[in-house]
Amino acid sequence: MSDQQLQNLIKMINQISDNNLHHGDESEATEVVANHIKKFWARSMKQQITDYATSDGVELNSVSRLAVKCLMK
Template sequence: MDMQNLVKMANRIGDFFGAWPDRDQAREEIAGHLRRFWDPRMRVEIIDYVESEGGAGLQDIVIEAVKALERPGAPA
């Protein structure tokens, strides 16, 4: 999938939950949304992007949420 599209979608999720007064809860909700609603391939792409490119263009809270994600298919 196009990375700029993933960045845009992730930031829209960040816009919604980032407005919450509790930053920790907002970060958990963003990560939870990505787990529940994004295809595993999309999660792998955004995780790789944050790890390799530092998440350029992503909101700070989204980067934090992505770093909290487990890589799909990774052993528990």
Template sequence: MSQSEMDRLVQMINQIAINNISAGDENAVAEMIAGHVQKFWSRRMKQMLGEYTEQGGEELHPAAKLAAEKLLSQAA
């Protein structure tokens, strides 16, 4: 995994979170983000996000982190 590639993915999902912060409560926002990632991201991008989240996902926006955790639980 390239660091810059991962940085870009974190930046992307955080941007999705920030732009949809008014979509509802934290759970609703996370659902929206997870749906967006599920619909538009490639398999490998989702895998990278999953691995990053499992390692702590430190740079993720809280709503993005919740979304990533939802995606992980769906995949499990």
């Protein structure tokens, strides 16, 4: 996957996280984001964002980071 594709994934997961903060606290938003990623993202997309989060992850917001951790369980 190219750098541009990774940047798009980072942007998407951060937007999904931002859009779900209305659920109350970060833990609720994290669960919603993780479930969204599990249901709608391709395996390759999930692998790329997981690899990014474990190697660097600096551009992920806090909810995105927590959601990716949920994916790794």
